[in-house]
Amino acid sequence: MKITVFGSGYVGLVAAACLADVGHQVICMDVDAERITALLNGQTPIFEPGLQELIASNRAAGRLLFSHDIEQAVHFGTLQFIAVGTPSDEDGSADLQYVLQVAQNIGRYMCEPKVIVNKSTVPVGTADKVSAIIAGQLEHRDMALNYEVCSNPEFMKEGAAIEDFTRGPRIIVGTDSEWVMSTMRECYGPYNRNHDKLMFMGVRAAELTKYAANAMLATKISFMNEMASLAEHLQVDIEEVRQGIGCDPRIGYHFIYPGCGYGGSCFPKDVRALCHTAEQLSQPSQLLRAVEAVNERQKTVLFSKLHQAFNGDLAGKTIAVWGLAFKPGTDDMREAPSRVLMEALWQAGARVQAYDPKAMEECRRLYADQLQASNLNNDAELLLCISKEEAVYEADALVICTEWKEFRAVDFYWLKLQLRAAILVDGRNLYEPDTVRHARLIYFGVGRTTDL
Numbered sequence: 119m120k121i122t123v124f125g126s127g128y129v130g131l132v133a134a135a136c137l138a139d140v141g142h143q144v145i146c147m148d149v150d151a152e153r154i155t156a157l158l159n160g161q162t163p164i165f166e167p168g169l170q171e172l173i174a175s176n177r178a179a180g181r182l183l184f185s186h187d188i189e190q191a192v193h194f195g196t197l198q199f200i201a202v203g204t205p206s207d208e209d210g211s212a213d214l215q216y217v218l219q220v221a222q223n224i225g226r227y228m229c230e231p232k233v234i235v236n237k238s239t240v241p242v243g244t245a246d247k248v249s250a251i252i253a254g255q256l257e258h259r260d261m262a263l264n265y266e267v268c269s270n271p272e273f274m275k276e277g278a279a280i281e282d283f284t285r286g287p288r289i290i291v292g293t294d295s296e297w298v299m300s301t302m303r304e305c306y307g308p309y310n311r312n313h314d315k316l317m318f319m320g321v322r323a324a325e326l327t328k329y330a331a332n333a334m335l336a337t338k339i340s341f342m343n344e345m346a347s348l349a350e351h352l353q354v355d356i357e358e359v360r361q362g363i364g365c366d367p368r369i370g371y372h373f374i375y376p377g378c379g380y381g382g383s384c385f386p387k388d389v390r391a392l393c394h395t396a397e398q399l400s401q402p403s404q405l406l407r408a409v410e411a412v413n414e415r416q417k418t419v420l421f422s423k424l425h426q427a428f429n430g431d432l433a434g435k436t437i438a439v440w441g442l443a444f445k446p447g448t449d450d451m452r453e454a455p456s457r458v459l460m461e462a463l464w465q466a467g468a469r470v471q472a473y474d475p476k477a478m479e480e481c482r483r484l485y486a487d488q489l490q491a492s493n494l495n496n497d498a499e500l501l502l503c504i505s506k507e508e509a510v511y512e513a514d515a516l517v518i519c520t521e522w523k524e525f526r527a528v529d530f531y532w533l534k535l536q537l538r539a540a541i542l543v544d545g546r547n548l549y550e551p552d553t554v555r556h557a558r559l560i561y562f563g564v565g566r567t568t569d570l
């Protein structure tokens with residue numbers, strides 16, 4: 119099949135590469151010329167395990183093309199995937215300008231029947247808007263062409279995007295058109311072999327399913343974080359509680375890990391957008407507003423613990439931070455808890471020595487100002503270190519913000535010798551408190567009994 123994918127972000131790039139990998143002819147189009155040039159030069163603009171190799175092999179095989187040319191892209195595919203960003207607007211609603219711009223372009227240039235597949239996360243009713251824009255353009259051009267708009271939300275996780283795209287539990291398609299159903303069966307056939315994962319439903323139901331899934335997962339996390347706060351006050355270890363409830367299949371072990379709050383480009387934005395939708399309908403969601411508020415508060419928990427440990431005096435202290443990305447397996451720092459922590463530390467007059475296996479460049483880009491020494495005698499507020507060992511060198515305390523595998527095994531006796539105040543704040547509950555305390559470190563976890 120000939121497929122066009124609009125957008126070369128996470129969703130667009132992964133979808134384009136995976137669809138090319140099973141033999142489809144795919145063109146991935148982006149209005150960002152620099153990004154397309156980088157891709158044409160063999161550079162992948164994001165870090166995602168396996169993606170660079172997948173793109174390279176499919177480009178070499180001639181199945182995956184990149185283009186900056188809108189007209190060429192519209193002419194290319196029978197299937198036109200929209201996979202562009204829908205960032206939060208100021209009021210929390212999803213900003214649809216990029217999606218609607220793609221719709222304009224499809225309507226402006228299409229010359230034969232097309233199936234338009236919306237993969238971007240969009241509020242209920244967006245497929246109708248896309249359809250109306252294309253109809254308007256065709257009318258303007260005085261052309262009558264057959265087209266359908268369906269919803270095909272994406273459920274991939276950063277860090278496991280290829281696995282999720284190729285082996286995810288479901289492929290949702292919102293449509294009532296037989297033509298779309300058979301076209302999408304053909305498109306996804308290679309990834310739908312052993313049991314039928316395709317679920318056809320109403321287009322509005324498909325749009326809401328995406329938000330409902332992310333809101334449910336975010337709710338589980340905030341619930342657990344709230345339980346963790348309670349546990350701390352009750353001198354209970356939340357890790358025992360997590361296991362005690364996770365074994366119940368009605369609850370399950372997934373997404374009940376307490377931590378320093380959820381980040382990334384999806385949960386925060388999608389929870390806010392769903393709240394906005396509910397408010398527009400005069401049905402405000404108290405639950406989802408609370409999910410968001412708990413999460414915002416949770417992101418401040420690491421700083422509070424340090425503040426408490428240093429008796430409110432963090433000025434002049436050096437804090438090591440392990441993990442900057444919002445989760446392991448990515449270089450993405452959007453809405454990452456590490457950012458809330460570092461910004462609060464700088465506000466309090468502390469310095470940060472940070473290390474992340476993948477997000478160093480992203481951190482350099484975000485915090486260029488903090489990397490500069492403020493004057494010749496002053497150290498910079500932020501030092502980016504080449505290893506986790508360098509980050510703790512002559513630091514007062516260590517905070518874990520992301521649970522990268524390489525942080526799991528630590529020689530706590532060695533760590534004790536590095537940290538001047540011997541304080542370890544474990545924002546992901548990676549360690550057993552007793553093991554850490556055995557090395558005479560002061561340990562703070564999330565929802566675990568504290569030392570102070």
Ligand code: UGA
Binds near residue numbers: 275277373376381444
């Ligand atoms: C999320 C969903 O998991 C995907 O299904 C969805 O497709 C994607 O959003 C999207 O809408 O595009 P992602 O944001 O990549 O994927 O990452 P997750 O693995 O879901 O983690 C999100 C955040 O929750 C991270 O900050 C993580 O640390 C946090 N988290 C996750 C917890 O704090 N506790 C948990 O138990 C699980």
